[in-house]
Amino acid sequence: MPYFSEKFGNAASRNHSYGWDADNAVKKARKTIASAIGGTAREIVFTSGATEANNIALKGIAEMYASRGNHIITVKTEHPAILDTTARLERDGIKVTYLSVGQDGLVDPDEVAKAITDKTIMVSIMMVNNEIGVIQPLEEIGKITRERGVLFHSDATQGFGKVAIDADRMNLDLISFSGHKIYGPKGVGGLYVRRKNPRVRCAPLIDGGGHERGMRSGTLNVPAIVGFGRAIEIALDEMESENARLTVLHNKLKNVIMGGIEEIYLNGHAERRIPGNLNISFAYVEGESLLMELSDIALSSGSACTSSTLDASHVLAGLGVDDELAHSSIRFGLGRFTTEEEIDFVGAKVITSVARLRELSPLYEMAKEGIDLKSVSWTEH
Ligand SMILES: *Cc1c(COP(=O)(O)O)cnc(C)c1O
Numbered sequence: 480m481p482y483f484s485e486k487f488g489n490a491a492s493r494n495h496s497y498g499w500d501a502d503n504a505v506k507k508a509r510k511t512i513a514s515a516i517g518g519t520a521r522e523i524v525f526t527s528g529a530t531e532a533n534n535i536a537l538k539g540i541a542e543m544y545a546s547r548g549n550h551i552i553t554v555k556t557e558h559p560a561i562l563d564t565t566a567r568l569e570r571d572g573i574k575v576t577y578l579s580v581g582q583d584g585l586v587d588p589d590e591v592a593k594a595i596t597d598k599t600i601m602v603s604i605m606m607v608n609n610e611i612g613v614i615q616p617l618e619e620i621g622k623i624t625r626e627r628g629v630l631f632h633s634d635a636t637q638g639f640g641k642v643a644i645d646a647d648r649m650n651l652d653l654i655s656f657s658g659h660k661i662y663g664p665k666g667v668g669g670l671y672v673r674r675k676n677p678r679v680r681c682a683p684l685i686d687g688g689g690h691e692r693g694m695r696s697g698t699l700n701v702p703a704i705v706g707f708g709r710a711i712e713i714a715l716d717e718m719e720s721e722n723a724r725l726t727v728l729h730n731k732l733k734n735v736i737m738g739g740i741e742e743i744y745l746n747g748h749a750e751r752r753i754p755g756n757l758n759i760s761f762a763y764v765e766g767e768s769l770l771m772e773l774s775d776i777a778l779s780s781g782s783a784c785t786s787s788t789l790d791a792s793h794v795l796a797g798l799g800v801d802d803e804l805a806h807s808s809i810r811f812g813l814g815r816f817t818t819e820e821e822i823d824f825v826g827a828k829v830i831t832s833v834a835r836l837r838e839l840s841p842l843y844e845m846a847k848e849g850i851d852l853k854s855v856s857w858t859e860h
Contacts (some may be wrong), residue, residue, distance in 0.1 A: 482702035486500050486504070487501075488500050488501035488502075489699075490504075490505045491698060505701060505704050508708025509525075511711055511715075512656075512669060515640060515644065518646050518654075521674060523669050524692065524694045524695050525695065525699055526695055527666055528658070528659070528666060528668035529560060529655045529656060529657035529660075530668075532657075534564050535684055537632070538682070538684060539681025540681055540682075543682045544630070548598035549572065549598055550576070550598040551568065551575050551603065552575075552576045552591065552602045553578070553602070554586055555578065556797040556798075561605070574598070576594045578590050583798075584748055584798055585613055585748055585751065591604075591620050591623055591624070592623045595627050595629055600629065602630070602632070603634070604617065607635070607641070610746075610756075610795070611747030611752075611756065612753045612758065614753065616751075617633060617651065618648060621650030630677075630679065632651070632655070633649075633651055633654050636655060636656055636668075638753070639654075639656035639711070640661040640710075641718065646673065651671070652673040652679050655668070661711055662710050662815060663703075663707040664702075664707060664710075666703055680694075683696060717815075722753075725754035728822050730754075731823075732813070732822045733757055735826035736830065739829075740761065740834070742763065743759055743761050746759065746795060754813065758808060760805070761807045762804060762846075763840050764840070765806065765807060766806050767806075768836055769807070769833065769836060770809070772832035772835065772836065773828060773829065773832055777812075778809055779810045780808060792805050809829075811825070
């Protein structure tokens with residue numbers, strides 16, 4: 480709070496104590512944030528969030544390494560901040576390979592190895608999926624990218640502060656993260672850019688005063704950065720105990736729902752995941768109707784970033800979930816302030832709501848009578 484008012488200095492002002500105070504506060508946050516990913520303070524570039532960090536990583540590397548190649552590898556189930564950016568790069572002549580995932584949502588490292596060509600400059604694979612919570616095998620993939628001399632970027636927004644991250648052990652060269660996914664302020668995030676073995680450079684998206692080692696010009700948002708630093712400090716302190724607590728709640732909610740309703744499906748690998756996410760498809764129930772029934776619970780049918788569209792989730796499509804079932808999917812998010820009472824409330828309410836909606840569903844009735852819905856011809860000719 481004081482950095483909004485009393486401590487109002489510009490962190491780039493080097494000639495007076497107001498500037499020094501701001502700069503010291505930013506330095507402290509930078510150090511803490513770097514420690515969360517096994518990096519050093521000078522490897523952190525502050526941005527407006529993970530969207531911008533992903534844009535710098537992809538566009539900045541494509542531009543800076545153009546003489547080395549024009550091929551990037553990513554995955555079909557990435558966040559739109561990656562997929563929309565690679566779509567633009569494709570319009571600009573970059574070749575992009577989109578790897579498929581297995582039914583469990585995981586990338587096969589062998590597929591990464593097979594996709595690398597002598598034109599490949601970077602592999603970009605998210606750490607934790609934002610819709611289904613699965614943790615990708617980055618350590619295995621990092622061995623391959625390092626051996627082949629290809630840069631490795633990860634959108635770690637959903638793993639940052641929640642799973643142990645080590646840039647060196649994972650051979651990551653660039654890492655994107657965000658403040659508001661760890662209870663920090665909105666509108667702040669960052670990009671880790673490796674400084675040695677190898678030394679990585681990104682062309683900037685924003686030119687100007689040369690802040691952030693020239694990779695992101697513009698006066699730093701000091702209060703947001705300080706808040707971000709404090710948020711990751713708390714997240715790191717509590718990571719272990721919080722993961723244990725959330726695992727208990729996650730399992731409880733999953734077992735109550737899965738045990739109380741038939742014909743429902745868990746999306747994403749059951750073990751290789753963070754406990755803060757639970758994504759379930761409820762056959763014969765329209766996801767939007769279920770959300771309506773549960774409107775006193777803050778839930779989502781997919782990603783908060785794409786929930787304004789009616790398209791089925793591209794992530795669930797990537798797992799091979801058909802359109803209809805994808806539209807009947809709900810994403811439960813558990814976090815620091817979720818209590819056991821809330822889990823009990825949500826579990827019970829989901830069970831009664833699904834039962835109610837199925838009672839009203841002619842499709843469910845037909846399925847119960849043994850009619851194969853896929854064989855029914857719905858149109859009249
Ligand atoms: C939320 C999120 C983003 C976008 O982060 P912002 O800081 O809101 O720009 C990018 N990637 C993933 C995986 C996310 O969950």
